[in-house]
Amino acid sequence: MSELQLSPTLRRILLEAVILCALAAAVGLSLNYQMVLNAFSGKTVARPKLADSPAEESSSETPVQPLLYPEPIELEELDALLAEGALLIDARNAIDYAKSHLQGARSLPLGELDAQLEDFLAEVAKDRPLIAYCNGFGCPDSFDVGIRLLQEGYQQVFVFEGGYPQWRDAGRPLEGEQ
Template structure:
């Protein structure tokens, strides 16, 4: 009697597993068909787009970067930190070793330039924290000017200072 009960339970489990597998295959048939063809999962094939006359291409945006990454790149000298705040704010306090390029000044230039900085250098723009968007705007201008690796430290000077990292006062 116990053997029949065990056999019946095993048969019920097998039927449930088989039914689930068939349902899953039917539900995901397109995903599986793409996988069997070798297409990457979850990615549509790129569609080349041509800009319509009079329309603008999508604007390139600088990528955000976290405090730990900023600190690592700063300490290793692999990045140039650029302060987007006003010259007066920079003179009062800034991240040690940063350069000043106020957004106001950069917008007045045809193509903003960082003297002595190669176009392929890693640039990290920052300002007064998450509520300040000057660093993002400066980052966009620097990308348009031809700088290839531009990042935005959204936490800016406040997050840097709160992390206990070095700041300076005065012009550099």
């Protein structure tokens, strides 16, 4: 059996390339260990900032309330919740919603949350499970809307992180002008 013969120089280049990767991994993991740890333990990773959230108010007189976060769910879990009567909440802007949205979704854009919340509270019961979504992973609007709905007293609020792109790419039904 013939062995692959590498010149000493090439061996050194390969070794140094491996060392580079190890060094980058060490730096990256030491700076982001909490994010990676959360992801592998199934905890919520996205921690979007909410400008007027109570957690950001610092007052020595009023105790700071811990900020509640909606639970992120996958597409398969979403199906089970929809079967139980959950309501899909589209946190994208109204134009995108009008063009195309998940079948059965109700529009509640983050930018118009204050204006539309009163109607929403009147229409949707507090014990109904809610699933917020926006433009997929990395889009924080669904989390911000979810946090606000939890603050308003809704008991079961979830975020479908894959959002509109994952639903569309899975061939699920859409509604809208397009």
